[in-house]
Amino acid sequence: MTEFVRNQWYVAAYAEEVARDLLGRTILGEPLVLFRSEEDGAVVALADRCVHRRYPLSASSLENDTVVCGYHGFTYDRTGACVRVPGQTRIPRTARVAAYPVVERDSLVWVWIGSPDLADPAAVPRARHLDAPGWATVRGMEPIDADYGLLVDNLLDLSHExxxxxxxxxxxxxxxxxxxxxxxxxxRVVRVSRRMADAACPPFYARSTGIAGRITRWQDIEYFAPCLYLLHSRISPVGEPERVFRTEITYAITPSAPGTVYDFWAVSRDFATDDAELDAFLYDFNREVVIQDVDALNLLQRTLDTEPEGYQELSIGIDTGALAARRMLAALAAAAVPGSAAVTP
Ligand SMILES: [Fe+2]
Incomplete structure (x- = not known):
């Protein structure tokens, strides 16, 4: 099991997912409830358990910017402080749920998991193409029942394509x-690059760009450990170097609980940006690709779960990036637990 890395920013949601309905997400084993403030539009993230009987606040209701527990009515403000306890005027001093630091940037909602006083908004890695003029994006999220390290492996070794x-x-x-x-x-970046001088054009690109012949294809990966993965993809028809189509593939790898991970995926392009049919094609087609990974990783995890303790893997040259990412995650996990060895969640 890949260790969880605390004291880091994680993508909890897409900006458009967080509105006036309470949204529950579990990150690094911590249940959160998210909503958008009526007062100033900021995203609020609180611990998703009422202090009274641990009822999920995500199954409760919003009243202005307070969350009213759906079980007995304990009411919390946006700082997590309990402001009302039904049937009595005294509010216990300990009646407070944790509030998490939040940064909304590039249309992603990032939440800090760890000690709130260590949260530095400047450390949030950027994915500007998700929310920049001149780009069009389709996106989704699929939960996977696998160790998040398997998804990191998957994305850093694109030979599986x-x-x-x-x-x-x-x-x-x-x-x-x-x-x-x-x-x-x-x-904290791992970069993996590959250039294919003269390659077949796969259906994904043939249908989105209209290119019929062979292409030069670049894949430049940047993995900002632990959460953000960018694949800077460029293709150009062979013999026409001035025609370049850029696609940015974004993944946010957000561990949910041990053995489950949120796979946030997005495809952004800088061509035909107002083509709704192309939006629909890219969404459907890329979602199929993502589901192929989801199915494979679900199967792989189920398989690993039945392997004898201490099974061996065999790594080859293509694994260099994934192995570097694993080492980086292990180092970050160890650094997040000062004075002790890294702990497995
Ligand atoms: Fe894949």
Whole structure:
């Protein structure tokens, strides 16, 4: 099981998901309830358990900017302080739920999991294309019943496109092309790049760009541990280097509980940005690709769960990026628990 990394920002939701309905999400095993303030439009994130009998506040209701527990009516303000206890005027001093630091940026809602006083909004990694002029984005989220480390593995080794996503985004050249890997420990970024000079154009790109022939294809991955993954994808028809189509593939890898992860995915493009039919195609097609990964990782996790203790893996050259990411996550997990070895959740 990949250790959880506390004292980090995690994507809890897309901005448009958080409104005046209470939204429940569990991150690193901590149940949260999210809503958007009526007063100033800011996103509020509170612990999703009433202090009274632990009823989920996400199954409760909003009254202005207070959450009224759906069981016995304990009422909390946006700071998490209990402001009303039905049937008595005295409010117990300990009646408070945790409030989590929140940053809304690039249309993502980031929540800090860890000590609130360590939260630095400047440390939130950027994904500007999600909310920038000149870009169009389709996106979704699929929960996976797998260790989040399996999703990190999956995304850092795109050679699986050739096999798992053949006929969608994979062609033989992906698995056959060498990669370069670069690890920036200070910035907590793992970069994996691959250039295919003369490759088949997979249906994903053929249908979105109209290119019929072969392409030059670049895949430049940046993984900002632990949560944000960007795949900067460019394709260009062979022989027409001036025609370049850019696609930004974004994933937020948010561990929910041990053995479950939220797979937030987005596809952004800088061409045909007002084409609603292309939006629909890219959404449906990429969701199918994501489901192929979801099914594979669900199966892989179920399989690993039945393996004998201490089973061996065999890693090869293509795994360099994923192995670097695993080491980075382990180091971050250890650093988040000062004075002790890293703990497995
Ligand atoms: Fe995949």
């Amino acid at each position: 050739t096999y798992l996503h053949n006929g969608y985004i994979g062609t033989p050249e992906v698995a056959e092309s060498p990669i370069t890997t670069d690890v920036d420990e200070d910035a």
